[in-house]
Amino acid sequence: MWLFDVYLILHCIYIAQGAKILGIFPVLSKSHYTVGNVLLKELARRGHDVTMISPFEENNKPPNASYRDIKLKFEIDKEVKGLNFFSRTTSHPYLSTLFLNYIGCRIVDQSLKQPIIQKLLNSDEKFDVVIMDQFVVDGFSYFAEHFGAHKILLAPTVANSWVNPLVGNPAPPSVVPELLMEYTSDMDFFERLQNTIFYLFAELNRHLYFFPRQNSIIQQNVPNAKPLSDYLYNVSLVLVNGHESFTYSASSVPAMKNVGGFHVSATGKLPDDLKKYMDNAKEGVIFFSMGSHLQSSQFPIEIRDAILRVFSTLKVKILWKWEHEELPGKPENVKLGKWFPQQEILAHPNLKLFITHGGLLSLIEAIHHGVPLLSIPVRGDQKLNAAIAEKMGYAIKIIYDDFEENKFKNALDELLANPVYKKNAVYRSTLFHDRPMKPLDEAVYWVEYVLRHEGAKHLRVSSLKLSWYQYILLDVSIFLLAVAGLVIYVSKLLFKKLCCNKTTRKTKIKRS
Numbered sequence: 290m291w292l293f294d295v296y297l298i299l300h301c302i303y304i305a306q307g308a309k310i311l312g313i314f315p316v317l318s319k320s321h322y323t324v325g326n327v328l329l330k331e332l333a334r335r336g337h338d339v340t341m342i343s344p345f346e347e348n349n350k351p352p353n354a355s356y357r358d359i360k361l362k363f364e365i366d367k368e369v370k371g372l373n374f375f376s377r378t379t380s381h382p383y384l385s386t387l388f389l390n391y392i393g394c395r396i397v398d399q400s401l402k403q404p405i406i407q408k409l410l411n412s413d414e415k416f417d418v419v420i421m422d423q424f425v426v427d428g429f430s431y432f433a434e435h436f437g438a439h440k441i442l443l444a445p446t447v448a449n450s451w452v453n454p455l456v457g458n459p460a461p462p463s464v465v466p467e468l469l470m471e472y473t474s475d476m477d478f479f480e481r482l483q484n485t486i487f488y489l490f491a492e493l494n495r496h497l498y499f500f501p502r503q504n505s506i507i508q509q510n511v512p513n514a515k516p517l518s519d520y521l522y523n524v525s526l527v528l529v530n531g532h533e534s535f536t537y538s539a540s541s542v543p544a545m546k547n548v549g550g551f552h553v554s555a556t557g558k559l560p561d562d563l564k565k566y567m568d569n570a571k572e573g574v575i576f577f578s579m580g581s582h583l584q585s586s587q588f589p590i591e592i593r594d595a596i597l598r599v600f601s602t603l604k605v606k607i608l609w610k611w612e613h614e615e616l617p618g619k620p621e622n623v624k625l626g627k628w629f630p631q632q633e634i635l636a637h638p639n640l641k642l643f644i645t646h647g648g649l650l651s652l653i654e655a656i657h658h659g660v661p662l663l664s665i666p667v668r669g670d671q672k673l674n675a676a677i678a679e680k681m682g683y684a685i686k687i688i689y690d691d692f693e694e695n696k697f698k699n700a701l702d703e704l705l706a707n708p709v710y711k712k713n714a715v716y717r718s719t720l721f722h723d724r725p726m727k728p729l730d731e732a733v734y735w736v737e738y739v740l741r742h743e744g745a746k747h748l749r750v751s752s753l754k755l756s757w758y759q760y761i762l763l764d765v766s767i768f769l770l771a772v773a774g775l776v777i778y779v780s781k782l783l784f785k786k787l788c789c790n791k792t793t794r795k796t797k798i799k800r801s
C-alpha cells in the first residue's frame with residue numbers, strides 16, 4: 290500500500306514539476322500579453338517547460354528555466370497601430386463588439402497561416418496544458434484539442450459574458466454588467482434594460498456570427514479539424530483577472546478562480562532623478578498616463594490645451610507620459626517622459642493622484658498602492674472599470690467622449706482637496722492584500738491542480754450538459770403551465786357538469 294502512496298506522490302511531483310505548457314496570447318495589446326507572460330514566466334521558473342505564442346518577445350527570460358517564444362507577425366499590426374483610438378467609433382459598445390470580432394477573426398486567421406504555427410501543428414510535440422487568452426480568439430481552443438492538452442482560459446478582464454457560459458457560470462444581465470457598457474452591478478431599470486439588450490445582442494452575435502466564423506477559419510487552415518463546438522466548452526479552468534477588492538462581487542463556479550492582480554510584481558527602485566523629483570515635490574505629484582496602447586500625444590489639440598491650462602493652475606507637480614519630444618505650451622510644473630516606471634511612481638508617498646484611462650492593469654496597480662484615480666475611460670472595459678472605481682469612492686470618472694475643461698478642473702480640485710478618496714483607496718488596498726495566498730501563487734497553484742487531477746473534470750457544473758432552454762427551465766415551465774391549464778380546464782368542465790346537473794334536476798323537480 291505504501292508503495293502505491295509513494296508512487297502517487299512521485300507521480301504528482303513529476304507532473305507538477307515537469308509539465309509542458311503552451312501559452313497562446315496572440316492579441317496585439319500589451320496588457321493581454323503581460324498577464325499571460327507573468328504567469329508563464331513564473332511557471333517556467335518553477336520548473337515547467339513553457340512555450341509562448343504571441344506577437345511579442347521576452348528579452349528577459351527567467352534564468353535556468355525553459356521558456357521559448359514562438360513569435361507571430363501580423364499585417365494587422367500596422368492597421369491597429371495606425372488607428373487613433375480617441376476616435377468615437379472605437380468607443381461605441383455595439384460597433385466596438387463588431388470591430389473586436391473582426392480583429393479577433395483576422396488574428397486567428399493570420400496566425401494559423403504562419404509557417405511557424407503550421408510547423409508546430411504538424412510536429413509531434415505534445416503539451417499537457419494550453420493556457421490561452423480569453424478574448425475574441427476562441428478558435429485557438431483548437432490547439433488544446435489538437436495536442437490533447439487540458440485547456441485553461443486566462444481572462445485579462447473581470448469575468449464577463451464571453452467567458453461565463455464556457456464554464457457554466459451563472460451571470461444574469463440583471464446583476465452582471467456587460468464589459469463594454471458603463472454600469473456597475475447595481476443597475477436601475479433603464480440600465481438593466483440597456484444591459485440586457487446589449488447582452489442579447491452580444492449572445493446572438495457570438496452564436497450566429499462569431500463562433501461559426503472562428504470555426505470556418507479553423508476548417509480552412511487545418512485540414513480535418515474537428516468542429517469548434519466539439520471542444521469550445523471543454524474547459525478545465527478559467528483564471529480571471531478580478532477580485533472583490535477592485536470589482537463587484539459575483540458568483541463564480543468552482544472552475545473559475547479570481548486571481549486578479551497577480552501581474553503586479555515587487556516594486557523596484559525609482560531611478561535617481563525621478564526619486565529626487567518626487568522627494569522634493571512638497572505639494573505632491575500627479576501621475577498622468579493613458580497606458581501603453583493609447584498615446585496621449587494623439588489627443589485632439591483642443592483637449593490637450595484644455596488639460597495644459599488646468600495643469601498650469603495647480604501647485605502640484607505633474608508627470609505626464611507623453612510620447613513626443615515636445616509639448617507646446619507646457620507649464621513649468623509638468624515633466625514629460627516617453628516612459629515612466631509606473632508601479633514605482635505609484636508607490637511613492639508623495640504621489641497624490643493617478644490620471645489614467647482606467648485600463649484594468651493600471652487600476653489594479655493603483656489599488657495595490659492605495660492611490661486615488663481620475664479615470665478618463667476611452668473604450669473597451671475602461672468605462673466599466675471607471676464606473677466601478679467611482680462607485681467604490683476612490684475615483685472620479687470623466688468619460689472621454691464627454692470631456693470638458695471645467696469638468697476636468699472640478700474633478701482635480703475635488704480629488705486633491707477631499708481626503709475621502711485617499712481613504713477609500715487605502716481601504717480597497719487593504720482588501721486587495723488580505724488574501725490567503727498571493728495571487729500569483731494562487732494562479733500557479735490552480736494550474737498545477739489541473740495537471741495533478743488530469744483536467745480537474747470534477748469542477749465542472751452540470752449546467753454545461755443542459756441546453757439553454759433546459760437551464761432556464763423553459764421546458765419545465767411550459768410543462769407546468771400545460772398541467773395547470775389542463776387542471777383548470779378539467780375542473781371547469783366538471784364544475785359545469787355538476788352545477789348544470791343540479792339546475793336541470795331543480796327544474797325537473799319544479800316542473801313535476
Ligand SMILES: *[C@@H]1O[C@H](CO)[C@@H](O)[C@H](O)[C@H]1NC(C)=O
Pocket residue numbers: 352353
Ligand atoms: C543555473 O544553473 C547553473 C548550473 O546548474 C548554476 O551554476 C547557476 O547558479 C544557475 N543560475 C541560477 C540563477 O539559478
Ligand SMILES: *[C@@H]1O[C@H](CO)[C@@H](O)[C@H](O)[C@H]1NC(C)=O
Pocket residue numbers: 434437438439440519520523525743744
Ligand atoms: C476534453 O479535454 C480533455 C483534456 O482536459 C480531453 O482528454 C478530452 O478528450 C476532451 N474532450 C473532448 C470531447 O474533446
